[in-house]
Amino acid sequence: MPLSRARRRPEAMNYWPGFVDALSTLLLVFIFLLSVFVFAQYFLSRDVGGKDAALERLNRQIEELTAILALEKGGKEQAQQSLATLTATLDSTRRERDSSVASVGAAAENLDAEKQISAKALAQVELLNQQLAALRQQLAAVQEALSAQEVKDKESQERIADLGSRLNVALAQKVQELARYRSDFFGRLREILADRPDVKVVGDRFVLPSEVLFESGKAELTPEGKAEVDKIMVALNEVGKEIPPEIPWVLRVDGHTDKRPIASPQFRSNWDLSAARAIAVVQYLIGRGFPPQHILAGAFGEFQPIDDGDSDEALRRNRRIELKITER
16 A cells, blocks of 8 residues: 555656746746847947938038038139239239339439430521521422423423324324225225125225135135135235325234034134134235235124124125224
């Protein structure tokens, strides 16, 4: 019996209260630690937030100080510029002061010199007055001479006017004489070229159709054309001998074409063709002995027609060589 009781006592021991106490103790420790962690986290967060705000305030202060520093630098540069300007002004003022002092000294010296010169100047003024009086006398003499010269000039102008009128009369007489010789030349040409009804006198010009002298589009005298020019040369020689040498006359040879444009490698335009034909007649006459100082060549192309029509007859009439004795 006692042994059986002794065996049943250990089985009767209860461990649960001790286990509950241990768990309670652990829970309390955990709660304590959690509370410490929460409080630590709270104080740490508040501390960090305060530091951020302080850091932000510091950044703003740094920006303000930076702006103030920039302004200070600008003010310093402006002050340096102002200082340089003031320094330059001071130097200029000092130079002007030194120059003024020197000028005052020089003026004092010049004053004494001018006092000495004034006496000489007065003497020179007196001398100039005397010279001026002499010049006035000379001017009066020149004026009298000019008046006398004006009288002579008036007489000379009257003589010149008289000579001019006489010269005009003489020129008119020469022109009349030249017109008479021109009429004689045309009269003799009419007699010599009586067999050519197409050769005509138009005003003061003797007109020869180009077909009489040249082939179409060419500027070389044909044998027939040379024969006609030889006839003209006869009349020119007869009349030329009768014209007095004091009459300045020339035989003008003018070339004319119709209005149809020319297309030739030799002649670029009707100007060239009319000029070449007039020159050909002039050169032939000079080669036959006509004096070159009494002849000239002219070219009019198609721009001086005697017939404005478009017919073949009108075009033929406009293709011509004109001869005219005129004053040089």
